Amino acid sequence: MHFKIKKYVRSVITPLLVFLLFIISSVSVAQEPPPRPIEVTVTAQQLTFGAFTHGAVGGTVTVEPTGIRTSTGDVILLGLSYPFFPTIYEIVGNPGTVVSILNGSDAVLPGSNGGSITLTIGSSDPASPFVLTAVYPNPNLLYIGGTVTIGNSAANPPGNYSGTYNVTFVQE
Secondary structure, three states, X not given: OHXXXXXXXXHHHHHHHHHHXXXXXXXXXXXXXXXXXXXXXXXXXXXXXXXXXXXXXXXEEEEOOOOOEEEOOOOXXXXXXXXEEOEEEEEEOOOOOEEEEEEOOOEEEEEEOEOEEEEEEEEEEOXXXXXXXXOOOOOEEEEEEEXXXXXXXXXXXXXXXXXXXXEEEEEO
16 A cells, blocks of 8 residues: 555656646746847937018917917918928837927027027927837837927027027837
8 A cells, every 4th residue: 555655746746847847847937138229319300490481479389299380469371481390219129118298498499690589399299198000110200299499580680590409218
């Protein structure tokens, strides 16, 4: 009898141990590679507001991330073959990486004929925070719009207004 119990225990325990080793080995996986830092590239398409004119009051011109342009006050939007569009950024990183955008403070844009206008960075498409979906090294496109505040015609004479602004990308 003693022999049969040992044989029975051995026949039950051996498959049980093999099963447990299988479970343990199937649960253990290799460590995930460390997160890849995102790479941000500004494309040739920069935030541009196109041509417009204004009167005694002034107002704003807004370019949405979708490319739609609107105005307030007595600002009149003109065509005149001057383009308007949001900035496009290319962001490269691992799919599933969460990215947030921190808009910098308002920027003052000096004019070619005197005066200055204020630029406020607007929303983005996709909206912040967003998840990278393109497989590395393909870029995810991010569109950012903005609003310029224009004074009256004496404070902001016709001309070209340009300058720089800051946007910070945070990889979460």
